[in-house]
Amino acid sequence: MATAVCPRGSAFVSLALAMMSLVRADVFPHPWTIKQWAGRLDRELERVVRQASGVDQLKQLYTEHKHLFEVRRNDAQHLVESVTGEIEKVLDKKVKALEVSVTCPHFSCKVPSDCIQN
Structure with a gap:
């Protein structure tokens, strides 16, 4: 070999x-x-x-x-708050989606409007 x-x-x-x-x-x-x-x-x-x-x-x-690069100062506190806010929004959407899927009697529903409430 x-x-x-x-x-x-x-x-x-x-x-x-x-x-x-x-x-x-x-x-x-x-x-x-x-x-x-x-x-x-x-x-x-x-x-x-x-x-x-x-x-x-x-x-x-x-x-x-x-010439395509730029160096700027960052406000670390603002950056962390901004990212934290975005993460919270994404997590809130996931929690709402899980709540809908748990309470929906039809497991095939993908969007809350698809669910037929009795």
Whole structure:
């Protein structure tokens, strides 16, 4: 069975394997060398993550369409009150619909006007 290879990750793996092959078992690398390796791994990992996440494309998209965006201050209290009011309206409608369906003798009624009251 063939295994799929991620081209973005392969550069990272190749770099890590190349660095490990430079280390002999009897000689531990100099701290400066380890620091250089860590820096290269860090830069490569950041590049792979930026490419995989699409953050650069999002930045470019925003830059191209910046004129369509607007930043405004929000009054948090007003925003919460507005959303709360809308939610209450929706819930009130659902409660009324449930009350009608429970009190209606005809379970097939979909609209209160459809119900024939005796």
